[in-house]
Each structure stands twice: as C-alpha cells, then as structure tokens.
Amino acid sequence: MLVPCAAAMAEPSAIYLLRHGEKMSENGDPDLTPQGRARAQHVSILLHRVGITHIFSTPTNRTRQTAEPLAQKTGLTVQVYDPRNPKALVEKVKGLSGAVLVVGHSNTLPELVRLFGGAPGADIGDKEYDRLYQLTPGAGGVNTVLFTTP
DSSP: OOOOOHHHHOOEEEEEEEEOOOBSOSSSSOOBOHHHHHHHHHHHHHHTTTTEEEEEEOSSHHHHHHHHHHHHHHTOOEEEOOTTOHHHHHHHHHTOOEEEEEEEOTTTHHHHHHHTTOOOOSOOOTTOOOEEEEEEEETTEEEEEEEEOO
C-alpha cells in the first residue's frame, strides 16, 4: 500500500488576501497613515483566531506594516514574497496547511485571487483599502467570500 507524501496532501484550509492599509503618500515606499495602522490592527483582531499559520507580504513598508500586528499576535514571522512573481507565491502557499494571510497591492491581488482559483470581482480602486478575500478550497473548487474591513 502506498502512503501519499505529506507535502502532496498539504493544502491551506483558507487563504486570506488583503491590500495594505492607507498609505502616507503616492511616492516612494511610504509608511501607513494612522488610519492604515488602525485598519491593520482591526484585521489582526479579525484574523487572529482563524488559525493563521503563515503570513506573506511584499517587501514594501506599507504591506509589512499591515501584516505586522497579526504577526505579533500570533508569534509568526512575516515572510516576504516578490509581487512580480505571483506564481511562485501561489505554489509555495498551496503546499502549506492551516490558514494563510497574503498582504499585497491593489494591482496584484486580483491576479493572486485568480491564480488561487478564486473570483476577484471588480478591480480594486486606488482609494479602496477595505477589501479582504477569504478563499476556501472545496470539492467544487475554491469558494470566494469578500469581506470589508473597518
């Protein structure tokens, strides 16, 4: 009798995808505004009991600052990914178990949602910071739930 490899059986229980919070400016690598920091705290409260096992962020200040409150609550390290190579992130996440958070950007999240098998809906507007995707794998494919954050 063959026993399947554990890595082949691994699959996240849920994938949460979030755009970074409000940023200080449109130039360079800005930090979050006070409102963006408050949003990051709200997200950490929302997600800290769902069993997040891995947190991924692009290398920008605003995405790392959005992920950090949850990382502090869970004791996890924020892992940096390259937003220019979304397929590498998707392959890595698909090999994990538990719930995963990915923090990205308005112009990269819809493609990530599609690559994970979800339905991204309308494009994310430049001033839209409250969209939180929950993707859950099931027998019929990936179920997409769209939440908004305070």
